[in-house]
Amino acid sequence: MLSEEASNGKRTLFRRMRAEGGCQKVRGKFCFAVLAPARMQRAGMAARGGALAAIFGLLVAACQSPAGRPGAAAPVPPAKITITTGNLRFTSPAGAASAGGPVVTRSAARALVDKRPDRGIDVSVTGGRLVRVSAVNSAGKPVPGALSAGGRDWHADWALTPAQAYHVTATAVNPRGRMSVTTAAFRTLTPRRTFSAMTSLGTGQVFGVGMPIMVTFSRPITRKAEVERALEIWSSKPVTGAWYWMNSTQVWFRPRTYWPAHTKVRFEAHLKGVQGARGIYGDANLIQRFRIGNSLVARASAATHHMKVWWNGHLKGNWPISTGQPGDDTPDGHYLSFAMGNPVRMNSATYGVMPGDPGYYNVLVYDSVKFTNSGDYVHSAPWSVAEQGFSNVSHGCVNVAPAEAAWYYDHSVLGDPITIVGSPVKGTWGDGWTIWFLSWRKLVAGSATHMMVVAGARGSQHAPALVTLPSSMRLPAAG
Numbered sequence: 001m002l003s004e005e006a007s008n009g010k011r012t013l014f015r016r017m018r019a020e021g022g023c024q025k026v027r028g029k030f031c032f033a034v035l036a037p038a039r040m041q042r043a044g045m046a047a048r049g050g051a052l053a054a055i056f057g058l059l060v061a062a063c064q065s066p067a068g069r070p071g072a073a074a075p076v077p078p079a080k081i082t083i084t085t086g087n088l089r090f091t092s093p094a095g096a097a098s099a100g101g102p103v104v105t106r107s108a109a110r111a112l113v114d115k116r117p118d119r120g121i122d123v124s125v126t127g128g129r130l131v132r133v134s135a136v137n138s139a140g141k142p143v144p145g146a147l148s149a150g151g152r153d154w155h156a157d158w159a160l161t162p163a164q165a166y167h168v169t170a171t172a173v174n175p176r177g178r179m180s181v182t183t184a185a186f187r188t189l190t191p192r193r194t195f196s197a198m199t200s201l202g203t204g205q206v207f208g209v210g211m212p213i214m215v216t217f218s219r220p221i222t223r224k225a226e227v228e229r230a231l232e233i234w235s236s237k238p239v240t241g242a243w244y245w246m247n248s249t250q251v252w253f254r255p256r257t258y259w260p261a262h263t264k265v266r267f268e269a270h271l272k273g274v275q276g277a278r279g280i281y282g283d284a285n286l287i288q289r290f291r292i293g294n295s296l297v298a299r300a301s302a303a304t305h306h307m308k309v310w311w312n313g314h315l316k317g318n319w320p321i322s323t324g325q326p327g328d329d330t331p332d333g334h335y336l337s338f339a340m341g342n343p344v345r346m347n348s349a350t351y352g353v354m355p356g357d358p359g360y361y362n363v364l365v366y367d368s369v370k371f372t373n374s375g376d377y378v379h380s381a382p383w384s385v386a387e388q389g390f391s392n393v394s395h396g397c398v399n400v401a402p403a404e405a406a407w408y409y410d411h412s413v414l415g416d417p418i419t420i421v422g423s424p425v426k427g428t429w430g431d432g433w434t435i436w437f438l439s440w441r442k443l444v445a446g447s448a449t450h451m452m453v454v455a456g457a458r459g460s461q462h463a464p465a466l467v468t469l470p471s472s473m474r475l476p477a478a479g
Contacts, residue, residue, distance in 0.1 A: 079128025
């Protein structure tokens with residue numbers, strides 16, 4: 001409670017301020033004024049300095065404090081945006097909210113250099129949510145990325161292209177809907193050393209259901225997981241598989257089971273800016289499209305002297321054959337066709353049996369489909385028809401009667417599975433396209449990420465590998 005003297009002084013102050021035009025209504029009945037010292041003296045304030053100072057402090061507090069208004073809310077600071085790219089970070093300043101429009105923060109006028117384009121772009125926000133992120137290069141091409149659920153983060157999908165300028169604009173709102181905008185401008189480094197990639201898959205070609213995607217790099221890769229995560233597959237039919245590093249310069253993708261017949265596939269290596277080894281960055285992306293054709297699967301038994309052939313899942317035939325004679329046994333294994341010829345000259349001198357030596361031959365062989373580097377084919381063999389179905393008399397190839405061999409050749413493409421069973425000799429890893437020698441567990445173990453790849457019409461993603469294979473997806477049984 002104010003004393004009577006203080007109350008009288010307060011009324012005198014209000015009257016004097018109104019009379020001299022110094023009282024301006026701010027909120028409700030409270031006002032705020034600044035009086036010159038001379039006026040304060042004329043009002044008699046000097047004599048009542050202590051009481052009036054207390055009144056003046058109350059008036060100022062009532063004017064400035066939201067608490068002076070019943071139900072007034074506390075101020076909410078603007079959302080704080082952080083743009084991170086490689087070694088650079090652009091952050092909007094944090095502070096209390098003030099009246100007015102959106103908070104806009106711009107990066108330095110001079111473009112900075114991002115020395116780690118392999119890390120891409122990350123945008124995050126605190127005290128709000130992101131509503132829009134735009135990242136473009138100097139040509140105006142957008143950088144693909146995704147906003148997380150709830151708008152807390154935005155991440156670029158891939159690494160950034162070296163020696164390229166970029167501009168990023170991020171917009172966020174705080175809980176009161178107030179907008180904040182932060183921009184960043186920078187340029188990625190120009191690397192001294194680069195690497196590239198190639199594949200033997202020809203654009204538009206048709207392959208068999210066992211065909212792997214084979215990628216070869218121009219330099220040894222030591223950061224295999226980073227490179228592997230930059231590889232993407234689109235498949236018109238759902239496919240699960242895994243990447244397998246054959247060595248430091250080759251990585252192959254193989255489905256868990258054979259590709260579905262008539263699948264359209266697009267492969268893209270987003271290698272620009274990826275750091276494949278210390279200080280070595282990808283300088284180009286790689287895109288390839290191909291198609292899986294009809295399903296042609298063959299299983300030849302050296303024990304029963306017959307070969308079963310499935311065409312689009314239906315048993316076409318169980319043909320009499322003759323495989324390698326003792327000492328030249330056709331080795332067991334899950335192979336793929338990788339070369340074809342009609343005819344092919346087969347000369348024993350290529351593996352050391354010269355003219356005049358026992359077992360020497362030099363002949364043209366028709367309807368030949370190759371499945372090992374050491375020279376094994378499925379081919380026409382009219383000279384061994386009598387033995388086909390009964391005994392093994394070849395030099396290692398699978399001998400088939402001319403009519404069946406011609407049908408098989410005419411329906412073959414590269415990547416058709418050819419499995420040999422019942423032989424006393426096991427196949428050798430690397431003797432042909434032997435990626436199907438691997439169990440699913442071993443295939444995933446050869447991945448740098450140890451993850452499986454789930455591909456579909458919208459692209460691919462990595463996922464924890466499942467070990468148990470449903471019975472409906474297993475390979476045809478031997479027999």
